[in-house]
Amino acid sequence: GAKLEKKRIIILDHHQPIGKAKENFLHVNPHLFGIDGAREISSAGISYLVAKLMDKKNIDLAHLAVVGALGDLQDKYEGQSLGGLNNIIVKDSIEAGFLNVETDILLFGRETRPLHKALAYLTNPYIPGISGEEDKCLAFLSSININLKKDDRWRALRDLSQEEKRKLFSALHDYLISKGFKSDIAMNLIGAVYTLVREEPWTPLRDAREFALLLNATGRMDVPGLGVAICMGDRGKSYEEALRTLDEYRQMVSKYLAWLNENPDRIEEWEYIYVLHGEKDIDEKTISTISTIVSASLPNPNKPLVAYSYMPREKTIKISARATDSLVRIGINLGEIVRIAAENCSGIGGGHDIAAGAQVPYERKMEFLKCVNLLVGENLMGEKNGG
Structure with a gap:
């Protein structure tokens, strides 16, 4: 502590x-x-912006x-x-020749994965009968007459024509509605796609969301x-290891989402919030991602989700809370709460x-x-009273 007080420290x-x-903190x-x-x-x-201020050549980092x-x-x-100040950064990246932005269906693996696998990786929203179910995705795509292969090679989303994409979105929209999802959830499947044009085609790093x-x-x-290492340009060993790590992580997330689907009682609706009891059954490494995914498809969007997992080494619970834009607009501030x-409860939190x-300590959960x-x-x- 005393040593730090004598140093000038910058926090971004x-x-x-x-x-x-x-005073010594900038x-x-x-x-x-x-x-x-x-x-x-x-x-990021x-x-x-700080790096750009230091040297305009750093626009190649946008x-x-x-x-x-x-x-x-x-x-x-x-x-x-993206919006707000991010618009400046998007513009910089486009001008530097690193980025292209277009509107398309938002699927993980749009550049690389066979279409049925990309559909199966769809977790936001988590769609019963599609998410994590490659066989059912194959059947779904076949039912709407989309050719899955060309010249013995699996087709990816990038290979589809505009007409095929329209057909796919329409079928997904109807399927979601049939499963009780609201139309605006389905509309979230279409949006801005950020393509990193300097990355090799057919690689995960070409889609900025996949990156x-x-x-x-x-x-x-x-x-x-x-x-x-990948951000610094390594496309060799580190990249290969990272791809394996990503596969492992996504398998973990899919496993826990499937488990939640089989154990719906682990999500409780309280008076003002939803609580997801991950306990020891959901790895704390995934609770943030699980929380984000689950919060997007809760019945009542006017209640925040508070999800937690047990951290045995620390004997604490790791909490991940999510609200909706509509809740924030009426004054809810989850970070402060x-x-x-x-x-x-003798813990730390914010956001x-x-x-x-x-x-927080487990016993004060x-x-x-x-x-x-x-x-x-x-x-x-x-x-309400103020309004």
Whole structure:
């Protein structure tokens, strides 16, 4: 502590700040300037803008900030696109010749995976009978007369004609409606596609969202060095290892989603929140991703989701909370709610208004959850009374 006080420290962040930085800290944060760090720019974006200020040649790093924004799920603007300060970064990357943006169906593996596999990887939303079910995806595609192969090679989404894409989307839309999903969930399957044109065609890194998923997997699976190496240009050994890591991670996520589908009682609806009891059954490495996916398809969008997993080594629970844009618009700030609840339970927490995380001692789990439920309720009641 004493050593740090004598040093000039720069913090680049986009989360809601708590308190005031010490004098020797230079805190670069969009929230300090009235800019929403949850939607308008990620920490990757902040880092890029600082790098660009240091040397304009660093515009060749803009695409990595686009990847960072997509990894932070900031594509919340019209047509699943990036907005706010991210627009500047997208423009820089296009001008530098690294990025192309177009509207298309959003499927993981659009560049590389056989179409039925890409459909099976669809987890947001998680669609019973399609997500994780390659055989059923094959049958689904055959039923709408889309040719799955050309010259003995499996076709990917990129190989489909516009007419075939329209047919595929229409069938997916109808299927989702038949499963009880709202139409706007289906519409989320179409949006802005960010293609990294300097990357090799037919590779996962060509789609910026897939690039982000790859980096996320390396972080979640405790091999962040692989992600750093890829960002620095390694397309050899580190890249191959990262691909294996991503496959392992996605298999874990699919396994837990399938488990949740078989154990729906693990998601409880409380008065003001949903609670997902991951306990020891869902690996804490995946709870954030699971929380994001599950929150998108809950019956009542006016209740945040609080998901948790047990961390045996620390004897704590890892919490991942998600709200909707509509909740945020009426004044819910999950980052603040989770921070207060965690601190009340000898834990730590915080984040954004729409997404937050925390760790609290396991024995205070129910106390924490009840506190979050109470605080969300107080917020909602306060907004209603104030309105």
